[in-house]
Amino acid sequence: MTTSIYAREQTALLIVDPYNDFMSEGGKLYAAIKPTADASGLFDNLRKIVPKIRSLGIQVFIVPHHRSCEGDFDGWQHINQFQKAGLPTKAFEVGTWGGEFNPEFGPQKGDVIIKEHWAQSGFANTDLDAQLKQHGIRKIILVGLIANSCIESTARFGMELGYHVTLVPDATAAFSPEGMTAAATNAPMFAHAILKTDELIKALGASAT
Amino acid sequence: MTTSIYAREQTALLIVDPYNDFMSEGGKLYAAIKPTADASGLFDNLRKIVPKIRSLGIQVFIVPHHRSCEGDFDGWQHINQFQKAGLPTKAFEVGTWGGEFNPEFGPQKGDVIIKEHWAQSGFANTDLDAQLKQHGIRKIILVGLIANSCIESTARFGMELGYHVTLVPDATAAFSPEGMTAAATNAPMFAHAILKTDELIKALGASAT
Amino acid sequence: MTTSIYAREQTALLIVDPYNDFMSEGGKLYAAIKPTADASGLFDNLRKIVPKIRSLGIQVFIVPHHRSCEGDFDGWQHINQFQKAGLPTKAFEVGTWGGEFNPEFGPQKGDVIIKEHWAQSGFANTDLDAQLKQHGIRKIILVGLIANSCIESTARFGMELGYHVTLVPDATAAFSPEGMTAAATNAPMFAHAILKTDELIKALGASAT
Amino acid sequence: MTTSIYAREQTALLIVDPYNDFMSEGGKLYAAIKPTADASGLFDNLRKIVPKIRSLGIQVFIVPHHRSCEGDFDGWQHINQFQKAGLPTKAFEVGTWGGEFNPEFGPQKGDVIIKEHWAQSGFANTDLDAQLKQHGIRKIILVGLIANSCIESTARFGMELGYHVTLVPDATAAFSPEGMTAAATNAPMFAHAILKTDELIKALGASAT
Numbered sequence: 116m117t118t119s120i121y122a123r124e125q126t127a128l129l130i131v132d133p134y135n136d137f138m139s140e141g142g143k144l145y146a147a148i149k150p151t152a153d154a155s156g157l158f159d160n161l162r163k164i165v166p167k168i169r170s171l172g173i174q175v176f177i178v179p180h181h182r183s184c185e186g187d188f189d190g191w192q193h194i195n196q197f198q199k200a201g202l203p204t205k206a207f208e209v210g211t212w213g214g215e216f217n218p219e220f221g222p223q224k225g226d227v228i229i230k231e232h233w234a235q236s237g238f239a240n241t242d243l244d245a246q247l248k249q250h251g252i253r254k255i256i257l258v259g260l261i262a263n264s265c266i267e268s269t270a271r272f273g274m275e276l277g278y279h280v281t282l283v284p285d286a287t288a289a290f291s292p293e294g295m296t297a298a299a300t301n302a303p304m305f306a307h308a309i310l311k312t313d314e315l316i317k318a319l320g321a322s323a324t
Numbered sequence: 325m326t327t328s329i330y331a332r333e334q335t336a337l338l339i340v341d342p343y344n345d346f347m348s349e350g351g352k353l354y355a356a357i358k359p360t361a362d363a364s365g366l367f368d369n370l371r372k373i374v375p376k377i378r379s380l381g382i383q384v385f386i387v388p389h390h391r392s393c394e395g396d397f398d399g400w401q402h403i404n405q406f407q408k409a410g411l412p413t414k415a416f417e418v419g420t421w422g423g424e425f426n427p428e429f430g431p432q433k434g435d436v437i438i439k440e441h442w443a444q445s446g447f448a449n450t451d452l453d454a455q456l457k458q459h460g461i462r463k464i465i466l467v468g469l470i471a472n473s474c475i476e477s478t479a480r481f482g483m484e485l486g487y488h489v490t491l492v493p494d495a496t497a498a499f500s501p502e503g504m505t506a507a508a509t510n511a512p513m514f515a516h517a518i519l520k521t522d523e524l525i526k527a528l529g530a531s532a533t
Numbered sequence: 534m535t536t537s538i539y540a541r542e543q544t545a546l547l548i549v550d551p552y553n554d555f556m557s558e559g560g561k562l563y564a565a566i567k568p569t570a571d572a573s574g575l576f577d578n579l580r581k582i583v584p585k586i587r588s589l590g591i592q593v594f595i596v597p598h599h600r601s602c603e604g605d606f607d608g609w610q611h612i613n614q615f616q617k618a619g620l621p622t623k624a625f626e627v628g629t630w631g632g633e634f635n636p637e638f639g640p641q642k643g644d645v646i647i648k649e650h651w652a653q654s655g656f657a658n659t660d661l662d663a664q665l666k667q668h669g670i671r672k673i674i675l676v677g678l679i680a681n682s683c684i685e686s687t688a689r690f691g692m693e694l695g696y697h698v699t700l701v702p703d704a705t706a707a708f709s710p711e712g713m714t715a716a717a718t719n720a721p722m723f724a725h726a727i728l729k730t731d732e733l734i735k736a737l738g739a740s741a742t
Numbered sequence: 743m744t745t746s747i748y749a750r751e752q753t754a755l756l757i758v759d760p761y762n763d764f765m766s767e768g769g770k771l772y773a774a775i776k777p778t779a780d781a782s783g784l785f786d787n788l789r790k791i792v793p794k795i796r797s798l799g800i801q802v803f804i805v806p807h808h809r810s811c812e813g814d815f816d817g818w819q820h821i822n823q824f825q826k827a828g829l830p831t832k833a834f835e836v837g838t839w840g841g842e843f844n845p846e847f848g849p850q851k852g853d854v855i856i857k858e859h860w861a862q863s864g865f866a867n868t869d870l871d872a873q874l875k876q877h878g879i880r881k882i883i884l885v886g887l888i889a890n891s892c893i894e895s896t897a898r899f900g901m902e903l904g905y906h907v908t909l910v911p912d913a914t915a916a917f918s919p920e921g922m923t924a925a926a927t928n929a930p931m932f933a934h935a936i937l938k939t940d941e942l943i944k945a946l947g948a949s950a951t
Contacts (some may be wrong), residue, residue, distance in 0.1 A: 174608070189643075190592070190645070190667070190668050191667040191668070192462075192488075192667055192668065192669055193462075193483075193486060193487065193488040193516055193666075193667055195483055195489075195513075195514055195515065195516050196512050196513075196515065196516065197512060197513045197514065225607075227608070230648050230658070230659075233484075233660060233663065234483060234484050234514070235480065235483075235484070235513065235514060236480065236481075236484050239481075239484035239485070239663070240484065240648070240659065240660035240662070240663050241648075241658065241660075242651060242658035242659075244658075244903065244904065245651065245657070245658050245902065245903060245904040246904070247904070248611075248880070248903065248904025248905065249608070249609040249610055249611055249904045250608050250609070250610065251610055251880065253401075253402075253875070253878065263506075263509065263510050263513070264510075264513050267510070268480050268484075268514075271444065271445065271477050271480060272445075272448075272481070274402075274404055274443060274444075275442075275443055275444070275445050275448035275449065275477075275872065276448070276871065276872060276875065277402060277871065277872040277873070277874070277875025277876045278402065278875065279401075279402040280404075293505075293509050294509060294510075296502075296505075296506070296509070297472075297505070297506035297507075297509035297510050298506075300472065300502050300503060300505070300506035301472050301473075301476070301503075301506050301510075303405050303406060304404075304405075304406045304444065304472070304473050305404055305406065305443070305444060305477075306404065306405065307402060307404050307405065383817070398852075399801070399854070399876070399877050400876040400877070401876055401877065401878055402875075402876055434816075436817070439857050439867070439868075442869060442872065448872070449857070449868065449869035449871070449872050450857075450867065450869075451860060451867035451868075453694065453695065453867070454693065454694060454695040454860065454866070454867050455695070456695070457671070457694065457695025457696065457820075458695045458817070458818040458819055458820055459817050459818070459819065460671065460819055462666070462669065484663065485662065485663060485666065486662065486663040486664070486665070486666025486667045487666065610880075610906075611880075611901075611904060611905065611906040611934060613901055613907075613931075613932055613933065613934050614930050614931075614933065614934065615930060615931045615932065651902075652901060652902055652932070653898065653901075653902070653931065653932060654898065654899075654902050657899075657902035657903070658902065671819075671820075681924075681927065681928050681931070682928075682931050685928070686898050686902075686932075689862065689863065689895050689898060690863075690866075690899070692820075692822055692861060692862075693860075693861055693862070693863050693866035693867065693895075694866070695820060696820065697819075697820040698822075711923075711927050712927060712928075714920075714923075714924070714927070715890075715923070715924035715925075715927040715928050716924075718890065718920045718921060718923070718924035719890050719891075719894070719921075719924050719928075721823050721824060722822075722823075722824045722862065722890070722891050723822055723824065723861070723862060723895075724822065724823065725820060725822050725823065
């Protein structure tokens, strides 16, 4: 038996924002992330990680961004610049294909779907922390989008809350190479482990032995 | 009367981690931040901002990092890489000069001193949010250290909590130029205003008219 | 001009759990709350408070309980006694009349509908705190159900978060007279104001002058 | 081997507010809690529970109330009635005997001392949640004071956060018999287990087998 690093019943995979608008050709933001996704190998790597996780019986949590709808931010006095700039795009719009989950990386039966987050942290204003505790999770592995926005904020919050946080830089993407660089610069300040996809697969396998 | 942007009674200055170890010559981490502090003009700019804020009667909150002491992290199962690496340094150690507040930028009578934060966000595991609400604060201006660590995490948390967040990049510093660049890349994703010191001074003056 | 206690733009009415199952004849839990609702005058008092609030332009927040659905609590390791006992009832079931809002006390155009809370506090695991801040709210007035459960927990959390909390004991009800007594015993420990409906109406009027 | 209910490494005892002012003869609030403490058997029961917990190696967390000091609540706009009424008492005053921990029920070497809570919930504005996670704790057992104030609020918050919550009504007390009754009425709404001291001792023993 090897040293268990990712005990099955205490580990979760968090798939952040797996919407068609981000992850499917033709999605509103697909072109914006494609260059960094191609460079990191995002989709190929998700195709390695997600099935491996599911085959091991590790719990998957879907951590979805707020989906645009009529009346969004009505009466809000402190809309941030990013939210303001994104308004005309109507990303992940309710009732559109882009606001549906990508069939490959979205939820499957048995996954826990967390309440939508308004901004960047999957923990803020949602039930993510309580759901993780209810499932006995102590270590979270983050994949999906955006490296220096939702992934980074969810990781920063998770660390403060006491979770063990694993980042997988080649299973994420950003709106620019500079975004990827910023995420990489900051990650060692709050992550407990920063693994390449192959390293993660190996660690998961070893933990399961 | 000009348009009021920073209403005196709803605005706060958050001075993050104003310890001797960071801000005073001879401090354990002073040399580490000096290059970027010199480049940004951190100390000169704090000398403009802090007295201006005090003269306007805007409430100052001191947002202090955990101060090292015996037994730190005993029994913690998820110490992050940054905390681990920092252990031998014993930054801001209780009972030492480095763990005392810098006399120029630390608290003065009437300031609110928030509970120490364990990691990077001044909101996490402290009374910052409740204290801001008790004082009627809705807009926070962040200065101090470290740009891509405590400043960025406090800003990210503050935005999620519903505060209007102002960053002042030339009133902060980092452990490397790359840290400053990462902070600058990420800031537009969660900040409501990103101002140079001179722009902030002007906006504060206009608000007070 | 009288002393303003409930400034219009800083005050909110929180209507907690206004579902048909609670508030409409024939609802699954209507009979359970009817004795204490009749004794307190809940419905008559809501008919005074809600229109008054709306006529003054005070913002209404709907604070809804989790609505029962297939798979609820799957995989939860710490379901509490109350949740367990309630499972067969399927209160506020998605897709049923009982899980729809009561037409008289539920949301109207312009109200903010908060994310559903899993247990008792409208703040826990929801966006209530952030939404209140985004709307500039500093004082919350709580009406609806259940006095010693969701109303009390939301009040306790609101106070800790720094809000001014007003309870209106005759605009709530419980599952038993003992529940009403418990709520009344505890209220002075965390509430800032405890008003009868008529006192609230008077205070609102005076504030608006 | 019996079914393990309180696994040693996932269980914590939370001793709430074990100050001399509450727990030692001559303390400012000792007379106020004595009648209900005598009725419940608080001190005798703590003398059974605390040594048993320590002998089993279960982690103890001290959850202390804010200690009165000069300038308390300066500038606070929403002091609650209970805080206001308590101001002249200066309970748990810094620098006085009453603000020191009771030698029998206060911290011992190896205990985790949580940041002081301002009001009633030991989780609010403190590091209790993060510290529990860092120590791998999933079940919390609450003893100490006050039954319907700090104990109840800490229990309500703990449940919402996803912890398994055990109350021990005969190891607490209140300012009045009505306070004890209110706590007893409300407890089944959020607690996962409500045990007498003898039942707890037995369950702990069985878990350790």
